[in-house]
Amino acid sequence: MSRSAETPEKLQEYRRSIDNFDAALVFLLAERFKVTQKVGVYKAQTGLPPADPGREDQQIARLRALAADAGLDPEFSEKFLRFIIDEVIRHHSASGARG
Amino acid sequence: MSRSAETPEKLQEYRRSIDNFDAALVFLLAERFKVTQKVGVYKAQTGLPPADPGREDQQIARLRALAADAGLDPEFSEKFLRFIIDEVIRHHSASGARG
Numbered sequence: 001m002s003r004s005a006e007t008p009e010k011l012q013e014y015r016r017s018i019d020n021f022d023a024a025l026v027f028l029l030a031e032r033f034k035v036t037q038k039v040g041v042y043k044a045q046t047g048l049p050p051a052d053p054g055r056e057d058q059q060i061a062r063l064r065a066l067a068a069d070a071g072l073d074p075e076f077s078e079k080f081l082r083f084i085i086d087e088v089i090r091h092h093s094a095s096g097a098r099g
Numbered sequence: 100m101s102r103s104a105e106t107p108e109k110l111q112e113y114r115r116s117i118d119n120f121d122a123a124l125v126f127l128l129a130e131r132f133k134v135t136q137k138v139g140v141y142k143a144q145t146g147l148p149p150a151d152p153g154r155e156d157q158q159i160a161r162l163r164a165l166a167a168d169a170g171l172d173p174e175f176s177e178k179f180l181r182f183i184i185d186e187v188i189r190h191h192s193a194s195g196a197r198g
Contacts, residue, residue: 008145010141011141014134015138018135021127025124026162026176028124029124029175031120032117043110048110059117066122066125070125070126071129071133072128072129072132077128080125
């Protein structure tokens with residue numbers, strides 16, 4: 001953190017927390033993608049269709065409710081889920097399954 | 100989970116894990132935004148500039164390294180950080196600070 005000499009202590013403290021949250025988020029995402037990868041393999045092996053719109057609707061409704069509980073904008077939680085699902089689709093477009 | 104009767108047990112198991120990870124991600128994001136909100140207020144109060152390109156470069160470099168360690172695509176970790184920062188900017192465009 002080469003700029004810390006110029007950065008007020010209070011701001012440094014906030015940034016240390018942000019950095020910790022970002023590390024936790026990245027590690028959780030890595031584990032989440034391991035599971036969707038397994039889902040992709042499983043669906044390909046069993047001939048299940050890659051997309052399941054009912055499942056996706058459930059995920060969105062559930063995340064929006066959790067977000068509201070947590071004080072996070074439900075719109076953002078839905079955008080976030082779509083962002084993640086887009087990445088899953090990108091990863092698994094070859095096997096054609098997305099979880 | 101109204102469709103569980105039609106969903107194979109293996110797939111249900113994967114989905115329960117995905118749902119747990121998504122809940123954890125949403126709760127962490129809620130906490131992360133609390134901190135960036137404080138950063139926004141702090142910067143507005145102290146007259147610090149809203150953007151800090153050096154800080155952002157550090158965050159990207161750090162997250163890419165963490166992602167590589169965790170087996171996550173570094174490109175995705177960078178896209179993810181930008182997605183989050185865009186939301187912070189959207190939240191705090193009024194106060195003009197982003198952390």
